[in-house]
Amino acid sequence: MADNLVSETAAPYVDQTGPPLLSVDNVTLKFGGLTALNQVSFEVRKGEILALIGPNGAGKTTCFNVMTGLYRPTAGTVVFDGTKLPGRKPHHITKLGIARTFQSIRLFPEMTAMENVLVGADVHHKTSVVGALFGLPRHRREEREGRAEALRLLDFVGMKHLAGEVARNLSYGYQRRLEIARALATKPKLLCLDEPAAGFNPAEKEELRELIRRIRDLGHTILLIEHDMRLVMGIAERIVVLEFGQKIADAPPAEVRENPKVIAAYLGEPDEDDVDADLMPDRDDQGGSDDGDS
């Protein structure tokens, strides 16, 4: 792999000294006899772009599902910004500051792009149903500000001109961008992206890479599940690797791509010196299922 594909940023945004934004602490999750996560621990530092990678079925999405309150761990805990998460409802976790996108796009297909973003923003609205029904001034002001913010977010992801378009009519690429805009509308401290580049061509992947950088530069921390190694190596400051529910590596990209365990996980047994993480297959090459949202 060409060296210039490895992120060389000195991670100027990453808070190396304060407490981690997220700690996954010894998390085990069992589905009946299957251990999807086995004593997994890692931290996400404020301002970081951290990638979570691993072969199909390694436990990546399950990890997101534990962090966002869809699953409760069998053992272990997750602490976000000083708050223990297990047992909390997903909407409460969103309010605390974790937002996510899904492997398979989940928009409201009959709503416009603008309305989809407004749904995301709803999580922080303060006015009551009564306020909405009677069109009270505070509600009207909140609505006006919400629309302006939604438009700003649509502009940020490059689709302001599509604000009035119904989501189901949008191209696949724009639907993915809209999901990101909706997640940003919740004002997340931590944005979790589950395979955002799936189905993208190289040019779209490059645009996505820029977008993820810009999102981080705004002050959001990013946790990224992605099968495209070129994208991961080019953007992540640190990579956590899972295999069969266990963490097998946690290091900067340059180290991870040389790690024999990681190479073996992707390619089978390493072939002495003749292995290079550039050969790590993209998701499409793995023949994995499309919808592992678990």
Ligand SMILES: Nc1ncnc2c1ncn2[C@@H]1O[C@H](COP(=O)(O)OP(=O)(O)OP(=O)(O)O)[C@@H](O)[C@H]1O
């Ligand atoms: N709800 C569920 N019930 C039973 N087993 C599940 C459930 N969700 C996930 N699994 C299993 O847990 C394991 C981890 O799945 P997970 O979707 O987290 O993997 P992944 O690393 O995200 O994979 P992919 O890259 O294919 O999306 C797999 O063996 C999967 O079949």
